[in-house]
Amino acid sequence: MSTAIALHAPIEAASRAARSAPAADAARADAMEATLRALVDAVPTATLLFDADQQVRYANPAARVLARLCAPDKADRPLAVVGDWHPELLNSGALHLCSMHGSWSGEVILGVGRGQHKILLLHLSRVGADLFGMTVRDITQDSMRESELHARNAELEVAYAKLQGAQEQVMQSEKLASIGQLAAGVAHEINNPIGYVNSNLSTLQRYISQLFSAIQSYEAALAGGAGATEAESIRRKLDLDFLVGDVPQLLSESREGIDRVCKIVRDLKDFARKERSEDWIKADIHRGLDSTLNIIWNELKYKAQIVKTFGELPPVECLPSELNQVFMNVLMNAGQAIRDQGIITVTTSVAGERVRVDIGDDGEGIPPDVLPRVFDPFFTTKPVGSGTGLGLAISYGIVSKHHGTIEVSSTPGQGTLLRIELPIAQPR
Numbered sequence: 001m002s003t004a005i006a007l008h009a010p011i012e013a014a015s016r017a018a019r020s021a022p023a024a025d026a027a028r029a030d031a032m033e034a035t036l037r038a039l040v041d042a043v044p045t046a047t048l049l050f051d052a053d054q055q056v057r058y059a060n061p062a063a064r065v066l067a068r069l070c071a072p073d074k075a076d077r078p079l080a081v082v083g084d085w086h087p088e089l090l091n092s093g094a095l096h097l098c099s100m101h102g103s104w105s106g107e108v109i110l111g112v113g114r115g116q117h118k119i120l121l122l123h124l125s126r127v128g129a130d131l132f133g134m135t136v137r138d139i140t141q142d143s144m145r146e147s148e149l150h151a152r153n154a155e156l157e158v159a160y161a162k163l164q165g166a167q168e169q170v171m172q173s174e175k176l177a178s179i180g181q182l183a184a185g186v187a188h189e190i191n192n193p194i195g196y197v198n199s200n201l202s203t204l205q206r207y208i209s210q211l212f213s214a215i216q217s218y219e220a221a222l223a224g225g226a227g228a229t230e231a232e233s234i235r236r237k238l239d240l241d242f243l244v245g246d247v248p249q250l251l252s253e254s255r256e257g258i259d260r261v262c263k264i265v266r267d268l269k270d271f272a273r274k275e276r277s278e279d280w281i282k283a284d285i286h287r288g289l290d291s292t293l294n295i296i297w298n299e300l301k302y303k304a305q306i307v308k309t310f311g312e313l314p315p316v317e318c319l320p321s322e323l324n325q326v327f328m329n330v331l332m333n334a335g336q337a338i339r340d341q342g343i344i345t346v347t348t349s350v351a352g353e354r355v356r357v358d359i360g361d362d363g364e365g366i367p368p369d370v371l372p373r374v375f376d377p378f379f380t381t382k383p384v385g386s387g388t389g390l391g392l393a394i395s396y397g398i399v400s401k402h403h404g405t406i407e408v409s410s411t412p413g414q415g416t417l418l419r420i421e422l423p424i425a426q427p428r
């Protein structure tokens with residue numbers, strides 16, 4: 001306040017023309033100087049003026065505090081020379097650069113006793129032929145805070161990487177756990193064809209020994225000069241007509257059985273494969289749905305009829321085995337929601353730049369208060385031990401990674417629809 005008055009009072013006085021012009025100018029300059037001095041005295045940044053011999057011409061209160069801080073043992077002596085404040089405060093190189101370029105800025109670190117140090121931000125400027133101005137800001141706290149922030153940031157980055165690794169592990173173990181759960185069903189699916197391939201092989205073994213003995217009998221009959229009647233009787237005795245019809249049939253049935261086993265093993269391998277994040281490929285969504293249905297068929301076949309309505313889909317850029325995991329989780333939920341007998345619909349279509357996979361069931365449905373929570377990790381309404389509540393949470397994560405959406409709608413008592421939409425091409 002007093003500063004403002006000091007500035008205006010002489011001006012008003014001048015306007016009353018009570019003084020001569022030079023005297024008024026001098027008064028104005030004095031007022032201005034007083035104002036500026038008051039201003040510089042009030043700033044919390046150490047500010048000083050010194051000459052080429054480093055003799056201090058002016059130091060604001062903050063600079064005097066700094067001087068005491070730099071040289072606590074010289075507190076009783078006037079610190080008239082900047083060089084006496086601290087040997088490292090002002091080096092000749094900085095002064096030289098300031099003289100050459102008009103200004104210089106930089107950080108200096110000063111030891112201030114008892115193992116302590118201060119980090120100061122210096123700004124030097126040449127303010128006259130033989131005069132330098134200097135401002136000094138103590139940035140020790142800021143620097144400490146900054147390096148603490150850097151350290152925290154590094155810690156956070158490490159924690160984030162660990163978390164990502166852990167999440168991937170959870171996903172992988174969830175996948176393996178579901179495969180474990182399905183193992184019995186898959187074993188059954190494999191056992192069935194293996195069973196009849198095995199029985200066919202025993203029959204074929206018997207047929208082949210019959211054929212060999214027929215060949216031997218023919219050879220003996222031919223050597224003894226036997227006629228057509230004898231050959232016919234051998235033919236009937238060994239039932240060669242039946243053999244001729246049955247052998248190819250057994251062989252093709254066995255081939256088909258082996259194909260089924262190979263397919264299920266391939267589906268299982270597709271499913272269990274651990275993809276790396278760079279394994280994005282353009283894949284056939286229908287193949288993924290089919291192989292997933294094959295793998296979980298044993299879980300569904302007694303309860304549900306599957307109605308597939310597949311549209312024309314282009315290849316979709318995706319991580320196929322991760323999408324299979326989504327299909328499995330949703331299909332398993334659909335199966336689990338059907339109490340006795342029901343229908344699961346799997347419908348695919350294209351919607352603009354996206355493909356859509358709708359998986360519906362006519363099971364028990366989801367009450368409105370449960371609906372907003374189904375994607376929450378560990379949320380389950382299933383009895384302890386039978387659901388971890390991770391199926392939809394993991395599916396949500398996988399679909400989001402594909403820049404897609406997964407939505408649920410449901411009418412209690414009527415059924416549920418899960419709609420998955422995936423972009424055909426990933427955004428670049």
Ligand SMILES: Nc1ncnc2c1ncn2[C@@H]1O[C@H](COP(=O)(O)OP(=O)(O)OP(=O)(O)O)[C@@H](O)[C@H]1O
Nearest residue numbers: 333334337374380381382387388389390391392416
């Ligand atoms: N098709 C559906 N019909 C009825 N309820 C469903 C359906 N899908 C999901 N839910 C509900 O959402 C909950 C969460 O599903 P989510 O798949 O995440 O876990 P879960 O099936 O309980 O356990 P997990 O999949 O880990 O074995 C289920 O417990 C169930 O209440």
Ligand SMILES: [Mg+2]
Nearest residue numbers: 329333391392
């Ligand atoms: Mg589930």
